Every structure is written in C-alpha cells, then in structure tokens.
Amino acid sequence: MSQEINNRERRKEAIKDMLRQLHEGKTVEEVQSIFRDAFDGVAASEISAAEQALISEGLPVSEVQRLCDVHSAVFKGSIEEIHAPADVSQIPGHPAHTLKAENAAITAHINERIRPLLSRVQERKLATQSLLPEIGALLAIDLHYSRKENLLFPYLEQHGITAPPKVMWGVDDEIRALLKDAAKLAAKGSAETEAKLTEALTRVEEMIFKEENILIPMLIETLSAEEWSSVARESGEIGYCMIETPPVWQAKAAAQAIAPAVPAVTSGSVQLPTGFLSIPELGRLLDTLPIDITFVGADDTVHYFSQGSERVFPRTKAIIGRNVANCHPPASVHIVEGIINDFKSGKKDHEDFWIKLGEKFVYIRYFAVRDEAGKYLGVLEVTQDIAPIQAIEGEKRLVSLA
Numbered sequence: 143m144s145q146e147i148n149n150r151e152r153r154k155e156a157i158k159d160m161l162r163q164l165h166e167g168k169t170v171e172e173v174q175s176i177f178r179d180a181f182d183g184v185a186a187s188e189i190s191a192a193e194q195a196l197i198s199e200g201l202p203v204s205e206v207q208r209l210c211d212v213h214s215a216v217f218k219g220s221i222e223e224i225h226a227p228a229d230v231s232q233i234p235g236h237p238a239h240t241l242k243a244e245n246a247a248i249t250a251h252i253n254e255r256i257r258p259l260l261s262r263v264q265e266r267k268l269a270t271q272s273l274l275p276e277i278g279a280l281l282a283i284d285l286h287y288s289r290k291e292n293l294l295f296p297y298l299e300q301h302g303i304t305a306p307p308k309v310m311w312g313v314d315d316e317i318r319a320l321l322k323d324a325a326k327l328a329a330k331g332s333a334e335t336e337a338k339l340t341e342a343l344t345r346v347e348e349m350i351f352k353e354e355n356i357l358i359p360m361l362i363e364t365l366s367a368e369e370w371s372s373v374a375r376e377s378g379e380i381g382y383c384m385i386e387t388p389p390v391w392q393a394k395a396a397a398q399a400i401a402p403a404v405p406a407v408t409s410g411s412v413q414l415p416t417g418f419l420s421i422p423e424l425g426r427l428l429d430t431l432p433i434d435i436t437f438v439g440a441d442d443t444v445h446y447f448s449q450g451s452e453r454v455f456p457r458t459k460a461i462i463g464r465n466v467a468n469c470h471p472p473a474s475v476h477i478v479e480g481i482i483n484d485f486k487s488g489k490k491d492h493e494d495f496w497i498k499l500g501e502k503f504v505y506i507r508y509f510a511v512r513d514e515a516g517k518y519l520g521v522l523e524v525t526q527d528i529a530p531i532q533a534i535e536g537e538k539r540l541v542s543l544a
Contacts, residue, residue: 367393
C-alpha cells in the first residue's frame with residue numbers, strides 16, 4: 143500500500159513538473175515525449191491533484207487556465223477510463239447522463255450544421271450572415287456551463303476539490319466570449335468571422351473532451367447519491383442545452399435523506415423591531431419583491447437568496463454555504479473580494495454596477511449590512527432589470543383595468 147501511495151505521489155509530482163515545463167516555454171511535442179516515456183496511463187483525479195497543488199503553491203489560477211488546453215492535448219488518449227461499479231452516466235435522467243447527452247447534441251450541431259455552413263462560407267458560396275442562426279443556437283451552451291458552475295462545482299468544492307472548477311469556469315467564460323464575438327462578426331458579415339468561429343468550435347470540442355474524460359469521472363468518484371439527487375432536482379431551475387427536458391433522477395436511498403433545506407418549523411412567527419411575520423409570510427414576501435436579493439454573511443459564505451419568478455442570474459440551493467469567491471468567474475473574483483474588504487474595513491457602505499444583458503439593463507447594488515453598533519454582518523446584493531423602469535414616461539394616476 144505504501145509503495146502504491148509513493149507511486150501516486152511521484153506521478154503527481156511528474157505531472158506538476160510537466161505543467162511547469164509547458165509554462166516555461168517547452169513545446170507540446172517535447173512534453174508529450176516525456177509523458178510517453180514516464181506513463182502508461184493517468185487518472186483524472188491525479189490531474190486534479192496536480193492542478194490543485196500548483197495553485198496551492200502560488201501559481202495563479204489564470205496560468206493554470208492558460209495551460210488547460212495545452213495539457214489536455216498532452217494527456218488526450220492517455221487518461222484511463224474511470225467508472226463507478228455501475229456506470230451512472232448511462233442512466234437517463236442522471237445528471238452525468240444529461241451532461242453527456244448535451245455534449246452529444248452540441249457535437250452533432252457543430253458537425254452537422256455549423257461546419258458544413260462554415261465550409262461553404264469559406265468557399266464563398268454563402269454569405270457570412272448565414273452562420274448567425276446556427277451560432278445563435280450554439281450560444282445555448284451557456285445553460286450547460288451554468289449548470290456545471292452553479293450546481294456541480296459547489297459539491298466538488300465541499301469535497302475539497304477547488305482548483306479544477308476555478309480553471310474550468312475560466313475556460314467556460316473564454317468560450318462564451320468567443321461565441322459572442324463570432325455572432326457579432328457574423329451579423330456584420332465580417333471576414334474575421336471564420337477565424338473566430340473556428341477557434342470557438344475548437345475550444346468547445348476541447349471542453350467536451352475535458353468534461354467527458356476528467357470532470358465526469360471526477361464527479362462520479364466524488365459525489366454521493368444524495369448530492370447527485372439534489373443536482374438532478376435543481377437542474378431545471380437553470381435549464382438544458384439542445385436536449386429535451388430529461389426525467390428527474392433520484393437515488394432510491396436518497397429519497398428521505400435529501401429533504402428540502404428549509405426550516406422544519408413552519409408555524410410561529412419571526413419578531414422584528416417593527417412588527418412580526420410568520421415564516422411562510424416572510425418567505426413569500428421576500429420572493430415577491432420585484433428584485434433579486436442575495437445575502438452573504440460575515441463568514442463570506444452565501445446564507446440566503448430570494449426565489450422570485452423572474453431571476454436575473456441563476457441561483458440554486460447548492461450555493462448555500464458556498465464561499466462567495468467561488469460563486470463568481472475567476473476573472474471577477476478580485477472585484478468581489480475588494481468590495482467585501484472595503485465593507486469590512488468601513489471604507490465603503492455600498493457599491494453599484496450596471497450592465498447590458500440583451501434587452502435587459504441590469505442594475506446590481508451591494509450594501510454592507512451592519513448591526514446598531516456598526517459591526518459588519520455581511521453583504522446584501524440587490525439585482526434588478528431596470529429597462530422597464532427606464533422606459534416609463536409621463537404619469538400614471540389611474541388603476542389599470544383587469
């Protein structure tokens with residue numbers, strides 16, 4: 143047993159060394175030759191451990207992210223098949239099966255719809271704008287990535303696996319940006335569309351490889367039946383990419399173990415300084431507000447979010463207890479941490495942002511929450527689509543007719 147552990151440690155160190163060599167400028171071909179000489183196969187969990195160790199030792203997430211596509215090319219074809227005794231990814235409705243089904247649909251869309259059109263555009267037999275509907279359809283990949291980031295990554299983090307989610311989320315965002323840029327260029331009929339779209343498709347296909355050979359085996363190794371059941375239940379809150387809504391899978395043994403994470407007591411009332419509310423009243427009141435609210439406690443973890451009918455950003459119960467830094471893309475984590483630090487120090491009490499999201503004009507406000515003595519209790523995030531408010535003109539003094 144000790145020899146096996148030592149071998150795994152040596153393999154992990156060797157993987158780290160290869161990643162460093164890539165970082166220092168060695169070519170993929172040079173590293174591939176070292177890899178072939180040293181390894182017969184490598185487990186997804188060992189790649190994860192190597193990335194985690196590199197980040198723990200101070201290598202920025204952005205650097206590991208930059209290496210992600212390179213080392214996936216090195217490891218391609220060498221990652222061993224790792225399956226649970228019963229391959230849950232073959233069970234319809236199981237989240238692992240859903241991820242693979244979406245990947246198959248994405249691959250089919252690329253190979254059967256986009257690439258044939260792209261070839262005809264490159265041959266100047268079709269206008270560049272003809273690509274736009276198919277690129278637009280592929281933008282639904284955001285739902286696939288959002289489920290990973292908001293449902294699956296939190297559970298990996300709870301099991302101590304933090305580096306792969308950070309790296310993969312960063313790459314997801316790069317793919318999103320490439321596809322959006324390709325769509326904008328196609329709409330303009332730009333000659334740059336072909337190169338941008340080709341790059342985007344390559345990155346999408348590389349991500350599919352990483353999900354199928356690294357992420358999904360890692361998830362199967364790590365998540366419990368109860369956690370998978372929770373993911374399956376919550377997935378519909380975000381939606382699905384290019385597939386019909388799958389049946390909701392639930393582990394039989396998990397049926398009672400995963401009761402909704404809500405207070406058991408639903409009677410009585412909550413006494414507040416200016417009145418009182420029953421627990422059902424309080425929950426529905428917060429969900430009825432025409433804004434989305436999220437509260438992050440003084441421990442920097444998510445304590446609560448409202449569930450209004452039209453959320454601006456996706457939220458699932460999996461984020462409760464999640465560190466707020468892990469709820470944002472790597473590229474924006476420093477902004478979030480800066481706001482929290484300013485609130486904790488008393489330098490600021492609020493911060494506002496506003497962004498365009500399609501037809502929505504989203505107003506995001508952060509407020510420091512303090513007790514009467516000024517002690518910091520946490521951060522309140524308030525999000526609202528203010529486009530309808532901006533469109534208001536004149537006055538309205540009469541009740542609308544039903």
